[in-house]
Amino acid sequence: MSPDKKNKSVLEVDDELLEDITELIHDRSDAALKNILADLYDFDISVIIDNLKDDDDACYLFSLLNDDTASEVILEISDDRREYFTEKLSGEKISDIVSEMYSDDATDFLSDLEEDKQEEVLGNLDKLDKDDSEEVRELLSYDENTAGGIMAKEYVAVNENMTIAEAVKEVQLRAEDVDQFYNLWVVDDSNVLKGIMSLKRLIVSMQTPDALTKEIMNEDVIYVEAGTDQEEIAKIFRSYDLVSMPVVDSNQRVIGKITIDDVMDVMEEEYSEDVARMAGTDAEELEKKSPFEIAKLRLPWLMITLLIEMFAVFVVSSHDEMLEKIILLAAFMPIISAISGNTGLQSAAIVVRGLDTGNMMLKRWWEPLNRQIRTTLIIGTVIGLAVGLMGYLLSDANKVRFGLSVAVSMFISINIAGIIGTISPMISKRLGFDPALTSGPFETAFQDVIGITVFLTVSTYLLSHV
Amino acid sequence: MSPDKKNKSVLEVDDELLEDITELIHDRSDAALKNILADLYDFDISVIIDNLKDDDDACYLFSLLNDDTASEVILEISDDRREYFTEKLSGEKISDIVSEMYSDDATDFLSDLEEDKQEEVLGNLDKLDKDDSEEVRELLSYDENTAGGIMAKEYVAVNENMTIAEAVKEVQLRAEDVDQFYNLWVVDDSNVLKGIMSLKRLIVSMQTPDALTKEIMNEDVIYVEAGTDQEEIAKIFRSYDLVSMPVVDSNQRVIGKITIDDVMDVMEEEYSEDVARMAGTDAEELEKKSPFEIAKLRLPWLMITLLIEMFAVFVVSSHDEMLEKIILLAAFMPIISAISGNTGLQSAAIVVRGLDTGNMMLKRWWEPLNRQIRTTLIIGTVIGLAVGLMGYLLSDANKVRFGLSVAVSMFISINIAGIIGTISPMISKRLGFDPALTSGPFETAFQDVIGITVFLTVSTYLLSHV
Numbered sequence: 001m002s003p004d005k006k007n008k009s010v011l012e013v014d015d016e017l018l019e020d021i022t023e024l025i026h027d028r029s030d031a032a033l034k035n036i037l038a039d040l041y042d043f044d045i046s047v048i049i050d051n052l053k054d055d056d057d058a059c060y061l062f063s064l065l066n067d068d069t070a071s072e073v074i075l076e077i078s079d080d081r082r083e084y085f086t087e088k089l090s091g092e093k094i095s096d097i098v099s100e101m102y103s104d105d106a107t108d109f110l111s112d113l114e115e116d117k118q119e120e121v122l123g124n125l126d127k128l129d130k131d132d133s134e135e136v137r138e139l140l141s142y143d144e145n146t147a148g149g150i151m152a153k154e155y156v157a158v159n160e161n162m163t164i165a166e167a168v169k170e171v172q173l174r175a176e177d178v179d180q181f182y183n184l185w186v187v188d189d190s191n192v193l194k195g196i197m198s199l200k201r202l203i204v205s206m207q208t209p210d211a212l213t214k215e216i217m218n219e220d221v222i223y224v225e226a227g228t229d230q231e232e233i234a235k236i237f238r239s240y241d242l243v244s245m246p247v248v249d250s251n252q253r254v255i256g257k258i259t260i261d262d263v264m265d266v267m268e269e270e271y272s273e274d275v276a277r278m279a280g281t282d283a284e285e286l287e288k289k290s291p292f293e294i295a296k297l298r299l300p301w302l303m304i305t306l307l308i309e310m311f312a313v314f315v316v317s318s319h320d321e322m323l324e325k326i327i328l329l330a331a332f333m334p335i336i337s338a339i340s341g342n343t344g345l346q347s348a349a350i351v352v353r354g355l356d357t358g359n360m361m362l363k364r365w366w367e368p369l370n371r372q373i374r375t376t377l378i379i380g381t382v383i384g385l386a387v388g389l390m391g392y393l394l395s396d397a398n399k400v401r402f403g404l405s406v407a408v409s410m411f412i413s414i415n416i417a418g419i420i421g422t423i424s425p426m427i428s429k430r431l432g433f434d435p436a437l438t439s440g441p442f443e444t445a446f447q448d449v450i451g452i453t454v455f456l457t458v459s460t461y462l463l464s465h466v
Numbered sequence: 467m468s469p470d471k472k473n474k475s476v477l478e479v480d481d482e483l484l485e486d487i488t489e490l491i492h493d494r495s496d497a498a499l500k501n502i503l504a505d506l507y508d509f510d511i512s513v514i515i516d517n518l519k520d521d522d523d524a525c526y527l528f529s530l531l532n533d534d535t536a537s538e539v540i541l542e543i544s545d546d547r548r549e550y551f552t553e554k555l556s557g558e559k560i561s562d563i564v565s566e567m568y569s570d571d572a573t574d575f576l577s578d579l580e581e582d583k584q585e586e587v588l589g590n591l592d593k594l595d596k597d598d599s600e601e602v603r604e605l606l607s608y609d610e611n612t613a614g615g616i617m618a619k620e621y622v623a624v625n626e627n628m629t630i631a632e633a634v635k636e637v638q639l640r641a642e643d644v645d646q647f648y649n650l651w652v653v654d655d656s657n658v659l660k661g662i663m664s665l666k667r668l669i670v671s672m673q674t675p676d677a678l679t680k681e682i683m684n685e686d687v688i689y690v691e692a693g694t695d696q697e698e699i700a701k702i703f704r705s706y707d708l709v710s711m712p713v714v715d716s717n718q719r720v721i722g723k724i725t726i727d728d729v730m731d732v733m734e735e736e737y738s739e740d741v742a743r744m745a746g747t748d749a750e751e752l753e754k755k756s757p758f759e760i761a762k763l764r765l766p767w768l769m770i771t772l773l774i775e776m777f778a779v780f781v782v783s784s785h786d787e788m789l790e791k792i793i794l795l796a797a798f799m800p801i802i803s804a805i806s807g808n809t810g811l812q813s814a815a816i817v818v819r820g821l822d823t824g825n826m827m828l829k830r831w832w833e834p835l836n837r838q839i840r841t842t843l844i845i846g847t848v849i850g851l852a853v854g855l856m857g858y859l860l861s862d863a864n865k866v867r868f869g870l871s872v873a874v875s876m877f878i879s880i881n882i883a884g885i886i887g888t889i890s891p892m893i894s895k896r897l898g899f900d901p902a903l904t905s906g907p908f909e910t911a912f913q914d915v916i917g918i919t920v921f922l923t924v925s926t927y928l929l930s931h932v
Contacts, residue, residue: 013829018829041686041706043705043706047824050824050827051827051829051830053829053830076705078824078825078826078827079825080825080833168669168672171666171669171670172669172670172672172673175666175667175669175670176670178666180707180709181664181666182648182665182666182709198647199648199665199666199669200637200641200644200647200648200665201641202669203634203637203638203641203665203668203669204637204638204641204642206634206638207638220507238730239509239542240507240509241646241727243646243648243709243726260709260726261707264704264730264733267730267733268704268823271737272819272823274741275740275741275744275815275818275819276815276816276819278741278744278745278815279744279808279811279812279814279815279816279905280808280811280812281812281815281816283819285816286816286819286820286823286825289837291837291840291841291843291844292844294837294841295841295844295845295848298809298812298841298845299845299848299849301808301812302805302808302809302845302849303849303852305804305805305808306801306805306849306852306853309800309801309804309805310801310856312797312800312801313797313798313800313801313856313860314797316793316796316797316799316800317793317794317797317860320793323789323793323796324790324793327782327783327786327789327790327796328783330782330789330796330799331778331779331780331782331783332779333782333796333799333800334775334778334779334782334799334800334803334914334915334918335772335775335776335778335779337800337803337804338771338775338803338907338910338911338914339768339771339772339775341910342745342746342767342768342771342907342910342911343764343768345745345746345907346745346746346747346764346767348745349741349742349744349745349747350742350745350747350751350752352741353738353741353742353749353752354752357734357738357752358513358516358544359544359545359546359752360544361516361517361544363479363484363517363519364517364519367546371755371757371760374757375757375760375761375764377757378757378758378761379761379764379765379768382761382765383765383768383769383772386769386772387772390776390779394779394783439745441804441808441811444804444807444808444910445804445808448800448804449800452800
């Protein structure tokens, strides 16, 4: 992919390279290993470290990295390896690594450390660079899911009365300290945000080096306050196609910068959260290690599923006479409930995504509902006929009536499932809850109960006059 | 949010504003409407247009926009409104709007049009700007899910032998034509990619204006060929924290540029695809309008679910004697199958996300498996006891044996579900399939059948000696 980096894996782990490296680690061939590492991108080193089978081999390889590379690699590797390394490494070594990080990365990294290790590292940082450590302490004070929690302190602000030539000098002076640098913030004497200028605009404006930045800047700057929720920030970046955005305090003074890479992390996080909720657990599970903690996240969902399914117990019990007579009814229950649950989930998932991506509007709720109902009418007919035919073929007596019971109740419960699956995420969003909550196990359990109730009621009615 | 834009909604639709605008549309108060529109960001206009109840009102408001704004807004609005507008608008008006777009946006937009409308617009574009229309025709020839399909033709490349001062001139000359502009590609005389230079680096290097770009550029440029799949591109951007990347042909000559906003669209798309698959449908459904087309996407999933559930019919039928004796067994079937299905889904969803985010390594497969098994042992014990107690309380005779049957089979099927839920996405990934496929309805149906089989087998054994 790159013409100059040898042995570059780019996202694919090369088994041979991995074996070679493992061998070199066992032989303690530091020089050879360092040679290999020098040719790799930081990310590719992290992939190799993650794919080594043995924790200690991985830690040994990591210890060969210089502090600068280590500071990037440790942010990229998997959570459990990072935890293992930070336990093994001395507080001093960790401090050296952290001091190479940008303030937002240092903050993320430190917030995952145990309390006493965090204090030790911060103490060391105080000695290494007082300014840096104070920035990190400030960032640690914000809620990690807000603008303050994801922003960096490295940004370049220029005074609105500076000339373009002076602004260029300022950029040249600060450039090395600032990562992901695409825009300048323009501020007044009190550091209050006045405008924004892209580097592209700055370069173009160098043709009039004496113009003031306030004459050139874009006054329509989109910004957030430190307390803004990260999910809203991601939406703002997506909606206005931003790559970086200033963060201000309550007096509109610039205090930090959020960049697109932070936002992509937020998107990944929110996505994991949605998927986890659809499956009846929590994305926290991806971070937690103890089975007890994971069980604690999952059990509430299962318990609620259990409660909802309790209704099925009573519905089935109350139809015991009919079931004793025709045990094939019991045999068809799993089909009816699985198919209705699945249909409801299909509608729900599509509506959740439609609302999320802005392709469906709550204010025009009847449009998706209309479309879903017309869809489930078709699906209900097809599946109803298929299941009805199965019922006809498998039953011993009353073949027609039995087949009809199965077909009709399948048709009805598929359509109910479609309607509920469509409107419940909408209601959920309208009430301010996460719509993904309604396309999870509760949805399925609820459709289960409805499917079985419809099935047993319809078939009791149709078959009881035999 | 912005100090200067009045009436700015930023992601929230203001009901009052919406009513005012609707009224002004009905009064045909063009001047007042244009006044309101002038104060809004493009994205906010798209939100208003999407939230107007009536298609024709929305179309009327859209027609008041100038071509430049319209070219941004039409890309942001929902698919159905866009389709409605393009049907209503003349080919000429559409051509004017498209001619304001960047090449990648124009291509996306045109590829959604009907064949004959697309030809008409391209014909008009030929007259407006031959170069533009040729670029679009080229882009339309690539598969829309590849680098070629998402790249733009607007990029700035400088020759490796240009001086920094000359490169600055080139940027000043080209800046207005190029959106999302953060990096220069450095090429040789044959347009072969040699390196990359960020605008930040360019500004810093202006201190040595006579240096050649090849002395300053970064040779380690990450690039893709036109045929590279968009999912891989998104991974590359994420892994190497890129904001833009050159696209080359098979001879390494630069042919286009991919920017981070394209990549975020890809991420959203892939995410929709995953969620849709987990629910047993396809993300295409978000685009398709006809219920017949949607039903065609969904029915295969439901049919396979049906086939898997057929096994349940036979399992239940073959236990008819025991079920006739103790009909409460049938009443507990829905609980057993719902809880096992849900447990399997929990494990599967977490493993799918873990593999996706790089927090779980296929080469270290035993680690998640070990963690999941220890978790389901706990969950199986807790839920098994709860369900067992319910069974004990609800049964009339053989209370202990019945409770025990329910508890033991719940425990066993939860643990089987956990193991299958964990390894099936791994096997799926190992074989090169999308792991999300294995955490959908098949998973749940499969766990259903296993749960019911275990339950009826265990309880027949425990209860048959009464």
